[in-house]
Amino acid sequence: MTLAVISVLGAVLAALVYFGPGPVARRGDSTTVVLKRGSGVYVMGAALAQAGVIRAPQLFVAAAELTGAARRLRAGEYDIPSRASLAEILRKIRSGDIVHHRITIPEGLSSKQVMAILNASDVLTGDAPTPPEGAVLPETYEVTRGETRSAVLQRMMDARDRTLAALWTHRKPGLPFTDPEQAVTLASIVEKETRLAAERPRVAAVYLNRLRIGMKLDADPTVIYGVTGGLPLGRGLTRAELQSPNPYNTYVQAGLPPGPIDNPGRASLAAVLDPPDTQDLYFVADGTGGHVFARTLEEQSANVARWRKIERAARR
Numbered sequence: 649m650t651l652a653v654i655s656v657l658g659a660v661l662a663a664l665v666y667f668g669p670g671p672v673a674r675r676g677d678s679t680t681v682v683l684k685r686g687s688g689v690y691v692m693g694a695a696l697a698q699a700g701v702i703r704a705p706q707l708f709v710a711a712a713e714l715t716g717a718a719r720r721l722r723a724g725e726y727d728i729p730s731r732a733s734l735a736e737i738l739r740k741i742r743s744g745d746i747v748h749h750r751i752t753i754p755e756g757l758s759s760k761q762v763m764a765i766l767n768a769s770d771v772l773t774g775d776a777p778t779p780p781e782g783a784v785l786p787e788t789y790e791v792t793r794g795e796t797r798s799a800v801l802q803r804m805m806d807a808r809d810r811t812l813a814a815l816w817t818h819r820k821p822g823l824p825f826t827d828p829e830q831a832v833t834l835a836s837i838v839e840k841e842t843r844l845a846a847e848r849p850r851v852a853a854v855y856l857n858r859l860r861i862g863m864k865l866d867a868d869p870t871v872i873y874g875v876t877g878g879l880p881l882g883r884g885l886t887r888a889e890l891q892s893p894n895p896y897n898t899y900v901q902a903g904l905p906p907g908p909i910d911n912p913g914r915a916s917l918a919a920v921l922d923p924p925d926t927q928d929l930y931f932v933a934d935g936t937g938g939h940v941f942a943r944t945l946e947e948q949s950a951n952v953a954r955w956r957k958i959e960r961a962a963r964r
Contacts, residue, residue: 666733671702671730673728673730683696683723683724693705693712721741724794750791751791756836756910759878771794772800773794780908781836782835787913789804813828815917815921819831823920823923829907831920831921832917838852839913839916840910847938848916851931852920853926859904864898873896874894874895929948
């Protein structure tokens with residue numbers, strides 16, 4: 649066999665190894681492989697072979713060296729399809745096509761509850777301090793395996809700062825706020841008072857109207873926060889709690905409470921910074937999951953009477 653023929657056969661064999669199908673996944677349609685930060689090409693090859701996505705680490709090392717990819721391989725978590733070729737695997741690792749996970753922070757959670765979600769994630773690493781109430785923007789965030797909790801938390805806080813700054817810049821004139829953090833405090837109350845997005849601006853308007861005339865906010869969620877520190881109460885408020893002098897009791901203390909009682913979402917922040925023009929001073933549940941609003945105490949009393957009737961009927 650001539651040298652030329654041998655060279656051609658070698659090239660064909662190398663192409664088959666490089667572009668040909670790799671091993672079948674041991675379970676399912678793909679295999680998850682975590683390539684640790686700081687790993688070199690040899691360590692990565694060993695990890696891939698151990699996971700069963702390549703046949704031998706030497707093949708990966710040779711392919712990485714020959715293609716020039718060896719110095720551009722990126723650590724991270726990779727999802728390798730069954731029968732993926734060596735070429736496809738190298739492309740994934742060279743381009744950093746890593747697995748992204750999602751962490752969702754629902755609107756209206758306290759910072760303790762936010763940290764419970766972060767701490768429960770088996771994807772994140774390290775510890776992070778509990779942030780101040782209202783410092784996090786509730787949203788769905790993409791995270792990667794090995795990312796630190798402190799880094800993810802900082803992204804959540806930065807997102808809130810950007811959102812608040814943009815909304816504050818375009819706020820409605822004449823609002824009774826001296827700084828953006830007061831808006832966050834009121835938005836946190838609005839967040840707890842209604843789950844209906846369409847109602848948030850009108851609920852915000854009620855509280856803003858009360859602030860303007862020096863009327864107490866009379867907000868149950870602030871009292872609950874003073875009792876539990878941000879955790880669910882799980883029962884109705886007692887008369888003693890409604891009369892307690894704690895600084896979050898807006899039935900006793902005038903104006904805004906000392907700070908936010910949860911982490912409000914963008915819709916609630918927008919509601920308090922761009923409320924509708926209304927004269928409403930009251931609202932009460934309407935029995936359908938929403939609220940009915942009133943301008944006068946007489947109207948409110950009639951609405952409350954209807955609500956009590958609905959409550960009695962529901963208990964029968």
